[in-house]
Amino acid sequence: MKILVAFKRVIDPDARIKLTADKTAVDTESVEYKANPFCENALEEALRLKEEHDGEVVLVSLGGEDITQTIRAGLAMGADRAVRVEIEDKALDSDLAARIFAAVYKEEEDVDLFIFGKQAVDGDNNQVGQLTAQYLGLPQACFASEVEVDEDAGEATVTREVDGGLETLAVKLPAVITADLRLNTPRYAKLPDIMKARKKEIEELDLDDLEIEDTALKIEVVSLEEPPKRKGGEIVGSVDALVEKLKNEARAL
Amino acid sequence: MTRSRVSANLGRMADFYDNFLDESHRLLRTSCRRFAEAEIRPHVHDWEEAGIFPRELYTKAAAAGVLGVGFPEELGGSGGGALHQLMSLEGLMRGTSTGVAAGLGSLGIALPALVQSGDHGLAERFVRPALRGEKIACLGITEPGTGSDVAGVATRARREGDHYVVNGAKLFITSGVRADFMTVLARTGDDPHGGLTFFVLEKEMPGVTVSRSLKKTGWWASDTAELAFSDVRVPVENRVGPEGSGFKTLMRNFQTERLALAAYGVATAEIALEESMRYVRERKAFGRPIAGFQVTRHKLADMATQLLAAKTLTYQVATRMDRGEYVVKEVSAAKNLAAEVALAVTYEAVQLHGGMGYMRETVVERLARDARLLPIGGGTQEVMKEIIAKSMGF
Ligand SMILES: Cc1cc2nc3c(=O)[nH]c(=O)nc-3n(C[C@H](O)[C@H](O)[C@H](O)COP(=O)(O)OP(=O)(O)OC[C@H]3O[C@@H](n4cnc5c(N)ncnc54)[C@H](O)[C@@H]3O)c2cc1C
Numbered sequence: 314m315k316i317l318v319a320f321k322r323v324i325d326p327d328a329r330i331k332l333t334a335d336k337t338a339v340d341t342e343s344v345e346y347k348a349n350p351f352c353e354n355a356l357e358e359a360l361r362l363k364e365e366h367d368g369e370v371v372l373v374s375l376g377g378e379d380i381t382q383t384i385r386a387g388l389a390m391g392a393d394r395a396v397r398v399e400i401e402d403k404a405l406d407s408d409l410a411a412r413i414f415a416a417v418y419k420e421e422e423d424v425d426l427f428i429f430g431k432q433a434v435d436g437d438n439n440q441v442g443q444l445t446a447q448y449l450g451l452p453q454a455c456f457a458s459e460v461e462v463d464e465d466a467g468e469a470t471v472t473r474e475v476d477g478g479l480e481t482l483a484v485k486l487p488a489v490i491t492a493d494l495r496l497n498t499p500r501y502a503k504l505p506d507i508m509k510a511r512k513k514e515i516e517e518l519d520l521d522d523l524e525i526e527d528t529a530l531k532i533e534v535v536s537l538e539e540p541p542k543r544k545g546g547e548i549v550g551s552v553d554a555l556v557e558k559l560k561n562e563a564r565a566l
Numbered sequence: 567m568t569r570s571r572v573s574a575n576l577g578r579m580a581d582f583y584d585n586f587l588d589e590s591h592r593l594l595r596t597s598c599r600r601f602a603e604a605e606i607r608p609h610v611h612d613w614e615e616a617g618i619f620p621r622e623l624y625t626k627a628a629a630a631g632v633l634g635v636g637f638p639e640e641l642g643g644s645g646g647g648a649l650h651q652l653m654s655l656e657g658l659m660r661g662t663s664t665g666v667a668a669g670l671g672s673l674g675i676a677l678p679a680l681v682q683s684g685d686h687g688l689a690e691r692f693v694r695p696a697l698r699g700e701k702i703a704c705l706g707i708t709e710p711g712t713g714s715d716v717a718g719v720a721t722r723a724r725r726e727g728d729h730y731v732v733n734g735a736k737l738f739i740t741s742g743v744r745a746d747f748m749t750v751l752a753r754t755g756d757d758p759h760g761g762l763t764f765f766v767l768e769k770e771m772p773g774v775t776v777s778r779s780l781k782k783t784g785w786w787a788s789d790t791a792e793l794a795f796s797d798v799r800v801p802v803e804n805r806v807g808p809e810g811s812g813f814k815t816l817m818r819n820f821q822t823e824r825l826a827l828a829a830y831g832v833a834t835a836e837i838a839l840e841e842s843m844r845y846v847r848e849r850k851a852f853g854r855p856i857a858g859f860q861v862t863r864h865k866l867a868d869m870a871t872q873l874l875a876a877k878t879l880t881y882q883v884a885t886r887m888d889r890g891e892y893v894v895k896e897v898s899a900a901k902n903l904a905a906e907v908a909l910a911v912t913y914e915a916v917q918l919h920g921g922m923g924y925m926r927e928t929v930v931e932r933l934a935r936d937a938r939l940l941p942i943g944g945g946t947q948e949v950m951k952e953i954i955a956k957s958m959g960f
Contacts, residue, residue: 347596382589389593501597503631507590533951 314368314464316359317427318392319414319442319460321349322376322383323435336536338403339435348383351430352491353390353499358460359428360391361497365462368425369393373417375400375410381515388510389502395515396421398523406532407436411444416523418449424487426469432489446489454482455491462486569836586881594635594646594823598657601630606661613787616931619666621702627670628699632658636674636822641681641689642697648887651822652829652880659833662929663954664936667830669788670739674826676703676749679764679821683807689730692766704745706736706767706793707816707828709847713738714949716816717758719751721795723765730754730765730805732798735777742791743779745769749934750794751816754809762812766804773798820945821894824901825887827944828880831937835873838908838915838933842866845919856918865918875898876907895957898950905940905947912937 324330326343331340359370372387372395374380384395398413418424427449429442446453454471457478461470467486472479474493484490502510520528549555560566583592604618605626613619627633635654637643644650651674658667663852673696680688695701712718722735747768755761767774778792779950843866846857858864883900886893908949912934916923923930941947 382592385589386593386596410867501601501630501632502593503597504590504594504635504650505631505639507593507597508645510593511590 314362314366314425314462315421316354316362316368316370317418317421317424318356318359318370318372319427319429319445320352320356320372320374320384320386320387320392320395321430321433322346322374322380323349323433326350326434332537332539336531336538337534338537346380346383348386349430349433349435350499351432351434351494352387353430354494354496355428355430355490356387356390356392357497357499358457358492359426360500362426362460362462363391366462367452371396371421372400375405375413377401384508384515386502388513388515389507390500391506392513394513396518397515398518398520400520404530406530407438407440408442408531409528411448412525412527413520413523414441414445415448416525417518418445420518420523426462426487427451427489429489429491431493432438440488442491449489451469451487451489452484452490453491454484456493457490458493458495460490460496460503569829582877586649586885587653591649592644594650595629595653595657596662598635599631601627601632601658602658602660605630606658606663606666610663610666610787611662611927613666614663615786615926617786618744618789618894619669619787623670624699624702626699627658628697633670633699636892637677637693637697637731642694648825648884649881650824652825652884655826655829656833656836659830659837662837663787663932664834664939665785665787668785669741671826672705672745672788673697673703675740675819675823676705676747678822679749679806679815680766682815682818685806687803688766688806696747701746702741702744702879704739704741704748706739706742706750708736708738710735710737710792714946716751716762716813719753720761721750721752723752723754723763723800725754726799728802730800730802732765732767732773732795732800734795736791736793736795738780739791739793740785740788742793743776743789745791746791748774749806751812757810759813760810762816763809764806764812764815765800766806767795767798767800768804770800771800783938784906784932785939798897798955821887822895823944824897824950825880827940828876828883828897828900828904831901831940832873832877832880833909834908834933834937834940835869835876835904835911838912838930839866839869839873841892841930841933842869842915842918845922849920865914867916872907872910876904879903895954898945898953901944902941902947902954904951905937907935908937908940 317327325347328345333340363370372392374384375398396417418427432439437558443453454473457471458474469484469488471482537543631644632654635646636651639645663762677693680693696703711720723730723732747766750765750767751762752765753761754763773796775794776791777794780790782790846862847855849856880900883893885894915930916934919928919930922928
């Protein structure tokens with residue numbers, strides 16, 4: 314099996330962040346980065362499928378030279394190689410990202426599965442996997458909590474989490490799957506694998522190397538606002554006082 | 567609940583680490599931290615109160631590749647050098663319990679003698695299973711009658727045909743209560759240093775008993791034992807290296823043990839500072855966050871300065887060990903500095919937390935208790951100073 318995994322670097326979601334002066338982006342001066350957690354679920358699933366069916370797992374990442382460390386982290390988890398498409402984060406929206414992923418898919422031959430995280434925890438857009446499937450005319454199964462592949466039948470059975478229950482789909486391969494958190498627990502990168510990852514290939518492509526007709530951005534971030542500052546807590550004297558406050562101040566009741 | 571992450575370093579973390587770490591160190595650091603944050607941190611309070619952590623944590627840590635850092639891959643380890651070991655130890659400390667880190671880490675002091683002996687049988691029977699997390703290992707040097715003075719070891723091993731008969735006792739042995747095997751220093755001859763030899767004793771051997779499980783100031787989650795050996799028949803195959811090689815092996819391995827204790831000290835101070843930075847922003851007194859008082863800010867500045875000094879020295883010593891340099895003086899200095907800094911920083915961290923700092927539910931309360939061991943274990947502060955002074959020609 315050949316599996317592509319979209320692998321995105323995000324700002325550490327647990328870190329304190331600041332906005333830039335013009336309030337259209339997060340100030341990246343002193344932030345820490347990590348791989349998008351849902352992308353790690355996607356990679357973990359690809360690695361498990363590879364362990365079961367053999368084949369190759371290829372990471373696809375969009376970004377500048379500085380995302381190499383995140384790509385190495387994915388290679389250290391066990392991906393075989395990676396493709397990095399050189400583009401600035403600012404120059405991307407979900408639609409262009411999907412068009413690039415679709416173009417990389419076409420460059421790579423004989424792909425059976427393209428696995429994405431269901432969303433990136435920075436933009437929370439939840440649409441790149443779906444758009445990519447659309448551009449490639451592939452079946453899609455999003456928010457997967459369980460994936461099984463029958464290679465002979467050329468089919469994947471995907472359990473997806475939907476409101477209030479589970480839905481099971483059979484999709485013909487090749488297909489696009491997006492991973493939910495409960496799909497698996499990503500493995501820890503071990504030192505011997507970290508060492509091996511140093512020698513794995515990261516192919517670098519420019520937009521010009523790919524066939525993409527429409528590279529226009531469809532979305533512009535107009536402004537960002539920080540959440541309101543948290544006010545200090547308060548200890549109330551009685552249950553009645555608590556109920557009163559919940560009703561009239563917090564408006565929670 | 568998501569906790570905002572505060573970094574305790576002066577200036578940008580990246581700048582500090584750029585001086586010492588390559589990509590493999592950084593990736594390992596992330597892996598080990600994540601392991602501790604996912605597998606230790608959520609349970610740590612319960613384990614501390616129970617005085618033990620589940621045995622399966624060994625196999626989990628082994629599977630995550632956290633346990634075998636610094637041991638050769640040929641023997642089932644993860645490979646890597648002193649800086650890699652530093653990453654894994656600091657990473658495990660993110661669980662916020664030195665007891666858990668030290669309990670998991672007891673193989674770090676128990677196995678090196680076996681590995682260095684080059685003995686294939688010992689490697690197969692003990693090193694591999696321990697690195698898989700299946701067997702728990704401990705190191706027995708200290709005795710009721712002797713600690714700092716290793717030449718005073720009185721546990722005897724008398725040769726009888728293809729066996730040794732071992733008699734004696736060991737005290738304060740980390741992981742000793744549930745260890746499957748123990749790397750024990752015993753006397754095979756009368757020469758104070760040249761008469762010492764390591765043996766592997768196994769739990770099931772008749773005559774091996776755990777006399778006591780000891781209650782301690784800190785390190786609660788790690789069990790600490792007094793062990794008694796009474797006419798224990800130990801096959802010759804369980805001797806580690808030739809007779810009389812024990813003292814030299816021990817001296818060699820002290821360097822890694824001391825680096826490990828320095829790592830615990832640095833991590834202790836770092837976590838205590840981070841916890842304090844968060845608390846002083848949230849806690850209010852006299853109508854403002856306590857961070858608003860200059861005295862608070864200066865405390866934090868002093869804590870950060872001390873941390874930076876201890877961390878820089880510790881990382882530098884590890885870097886030099888990886889270059890193969892002889893750093894006995896420096897590693898002793900790093901151990902002492904890191905221990906002092908851990909004590910000073912946890913003291914102030916408790917102070918900044920006020921009454922909350924004295925409560926068992928508070929991380930800095932545990933760190934402060936745990937830190938007290940650092941200038942005692944693995945060679946006391948005074949013994950470190952003797953080593954430093956000696957290498958200065960005194
Ligand atoms: C929680 C814990 C875990 C431990 N784990 C292990 C373990 O796994 N395996 C193991 O073998 N041991 C272990 N130890 C023992 C530890 O290594 C010893 O406690 C330590 O080496 C000190 O020895 P001691 O307790 O006999 O103190 P002593 O040697 O009796 O020292 C008492 C005091 O005298 C001072 N002193 C001694 N000699 C000199 C000198 N020449 N000059 C100046 N001052 C001196 C010491 O510095 C100290 O202040 C552990 C101890 C603890 C508390």
